[in-house]
Amino acid sequence: MLPVMKSRWLPTPASEENAARMRALLEQLHAHYQSALYQGKEKHVEKARREGKFLARERIEYLLDEGSPFLELLPLAGLGGKTSSPGGTLVGGIGLVAGRWTMITANVGTEKGGAIDLPTLQKSLRLNEIAFENGLPVINFVESAGADLPEQAKIFNYGGAIFREITRRSKAGLTTISIVTGNATAGGAYVPGMSDYTIFVKGQAKVFLAGPPLVRLATGEIVDEETLGGAQMHATQSGVADFLAENELDAIRKARELMSHLYPVRPAYHPPHRPLPPRYAPEELLHIIPSDPKQPFDIRELIIRIVDDSRFLEFKPAWGPTLITGWAEIHGYPVGIIGNNGVLFSEAANKGAHFIQLCNREKKPILFLQNITGFIVGSRYEQEGIIKHGAKMINAVSNSEVPHITIIVGASYGAGNYAMAGRAYRPRFLFSYPNSRIAVMGPEQLAGVMETIQRQAAEKAGMPYDEQQAALLRQHLIQEIERTSDAWYSTAQLWDDGVIDPRLTRDYLGICLAIVHQQPIEPSNVYGVYRM
């Protein structure tokens, strides 16, 4: 049994103030979540209701098992966009269907007719990637006009991957079921077209490569929607529909029946005992996690508030102390944890590379808790080979074959982002705290570097340096960097899979670990573990 780690934290007036700032950030988060619940203009919603249709999120709720969790992913993709709403025209996430972890996506047919704009496309591709990497079947509720025509230039080329991925997943044994609840035109038509199973809702599903107006333009044929691509036609004539559902609930029931018939998964790992909650209240995280990423905090105080029974076996505690490594369990699932307690020194990087190898040896997924301003700089460190040592950690992260999950809990700057399994290092899941920042470096440093370069350039050219102008520029630059490095901007760009409430970290990780532990973890481990 792993040892219990005791907290050294005590509340202070300053921590109270920090908690207040964190709560303000959470309010912002919830306001964004609320805005992402938007499912189209009232008149479109009312029309759907009149037609006896459910809305995208209701369909998901009907599909999920009783009591099942639903981990909504990328809920704020496209946040702040001018031509799209938060989350795009697609709701997606993972839940249990017939006892099996399933990626569920639902076009929001009541918003832009479910047309696919850029954030929606990016979201769709990322959801497909998550499903593929984690071996999840996919159920799509299809109701999409296809490409959002005003944005076609941004999406047409990349969009094709959606169809390719459905069939590549199928080859890999991952089923896709499409429930067509409305219009699915052109690109929309190929989603059911490529799926392993299709369920069409009678009187609602209309699936064609081109709708009646385009057909008339192209060939002069005058034809109604039902004849051209109605559910009945596809079920009895074209064979595009495998199942004809009387209504949406019947369609969802049929999808659940199909799910219960799929080849059963035998999860590679099941917690052998009922897990215990942490010994410390998650609410305290709002005190402990600084709202300002410039403030340091002990990452272990976070770890013991998210792991089972606050048990954490710390690896190499006395060496490379700016990187905390160790093992724990979360909701019963074993995990290796790497967290930052300051900048990465050579020892810390070596310790990280060593620990990653050990996790590959022990077949443990790795959780990266990023709060990193980067690697140490300076002649002493360059001379001792910080580049070389950092490279070892980046090498280990890049080639590690156990699942990685990353949470950006504070700063995520520079090469530290890479060494700590940032987006480009393809962790299975990546979430951010609302207080987090992500950029090549902090705004002040970046502005400072820029200022120094310009000052030097002015000197070289013998030009006078306009201090007033420089101060203005610096201010503008800082603001711009801050805007493009905060969590909202990051999540809007799909740099993460969602901004999360720190108090729910344990639950997010429990779900992600349950999912990654479904498949066997079989690293190839060509060499023995190198002691770094």
Added chain:
Amino acid sequence: MAIERLLIANRGEIARRIIRTCRKMGITTIAVYSDPDRYMPFVREADEAYPLHGSASTDTYLHIEKILDIADKARADAIHPGYGFLSENAAFARAIAERSAIRQSRGEKPLIFIGPHPEAIEQMGSKSNAKLLASRWGIPTIPGFQRRDAHIEEILDAAQRIGFPILLKAAGGGGGKGMRIVYEPAHLPAAYESAQREAQSAFGDGEIILEKYFPSARHIEFQILGDKHGHIVHLYERECSIQRRYQKIIEESPSPVLSEAERQAMGAAAVQIARAIRYDNAGTVEFIRVAPGEFYFLEVNTRLQVEHPVTEAITGLDLVEWQIRIAAGEPFPYRQEDISRTGYAVEARLYAEDPSADFRPATGRILYWQVPDLPYLRVDSGIETGSLISPLYDPMIAKIIVHAPTREMGIQRLRYALAQITCIGLTHNQSFLRSLCSDPEFIRGEYDTRFLERRPDLLKANHIEENTLIAWAAGLTVWRVVKSTVERPYLPTLLPNWRNTPQLPLPYGWRIGEKVFTVECRAINPQRFACKILGSEGEVFMLSHTPQQMVYEWQGQRLVLNIFSADDKESWYWIHQPLVGAVEAKLLPRFPETVDAQQPGRYIAPMPGQITKVYVQPGTYVAAGQPLLVFVSMKMENVIQATEAGRVEAILVKEGDTVEAGTQLLQIQPDE
């Protein structure tokens, strides 16, 4: 001659009752049982058991040959008939005597019938015969008149002599057919004629009996016991006036109205009748008492009564034991004056029936049965948790008998016991019995045989307050959602319906009793759940959660809710709060059944083929599953069957036709 192997020609609680006494006496018991009774406790508890093969009573517990063959095969030396079934069947008693004679002629042990001699059964089997006999011995009988083809003048004369009001009833049958109450002479001729007509059409016999009608009467019966040596005693009375449709519900002793003088007079009359027929086992003499000192003989029941435990409680005698010992020839050793009675006893019958729906019998499985352990309580029942109450036999679930020093204390104890007994899974009369025991008129002993006709208020369905149902709906929903969480293959410690965005989970829909409740439930932490039901909001604080129970706090009260699953689809429960009551709770389905609404009754050829046989014609009424036609395709015979019941509207093909796939074959108008 000791009885060593006793066959019980009965079932249920009385079979268990007899087994208990036999075990005490060291007698091996032999049960016989019908197919539906295979798993009943009495079959298990008997030392040996033999199947009767069949379900209907006539094929099983009433089948004399089968029972006697088993008696021979099992080497039984006695048969106890219990009550009901063959207990008052003289032919059965005679058949036993015949077998006994055959056995004895072979030098084997005889076969003894535990009951009186066949003539007594026969003589008392006819009510008019019994009445005649009683009046011959000077015992008051209900004044009446009966003569076939009597002239209306004679009828009027007789009526005047008897005195109004007069009851007219069919000689040929019962059930209220042909029954009239006439309050004055002027109405008699018309009533008599219409009663005759009704009796004629109902029983094929227009003969009518005139009887004095008593608007208020009490049913009082005396337990008698006679041995084979001419010694006969009575074991005091039982009052059984609380009845529904001539079926007793409450029996008590002593009667709250009988004076000691009346008791002696009626007891003496009972013994006198018994003596007249040389009665030689346990039996019961029934009277009605219409006013102080005024009682009339009704009939003799030549068997052990259902309500015998009341007498056992006050006299301390084991009546089944004495039935057996007397049948074996032993003299009954106590004189009348030796027989004392102690305190008061009352029996309430728990029936599977709905008092609020004209006592309609209910059937179903008993999901949970529990009887409290109270020193003054005796519960005789034939069931256990899991038993099925089938429509084939008597709907009595249990007899609840309480003994106390006084009537007042007895009724209080009965009230308490009734509140504690738990019987879940079907409709029964427990809450009615509870209201009856709380009724001031009943408590004062002011009732007669028509009490329940006057008091329909007591029969009203068990009313559980809406606030209680809301509290149950909240507890049941939390129980259910937590169950789904702990039973799922992943993350049992993740809160139920975990969401990371404000997307709302589906509410639960329940039909609890007659009401529909929609419950929104959100987990705050593993123990706390915010619930919204019918505009009322509250928090469930879960104290414990087991597969059959939920203990929780709701709006300032600690509640224990027992939850019993009544189906294998996990959508139908009985929920029960001790001392409050039980109700059915059905989960409204998330996916209502859909039928192919577009094509009801349309039968289509699934593939190309040939029609080789048509079984039905237009207009034929078909049941679901009935073959309609045979269709040969790819050398395979396909029988097209009716998917649902209905009438054949049209047949669109004939034998020999070759059809394409998708051709409509026939059209059936399904039943509404």
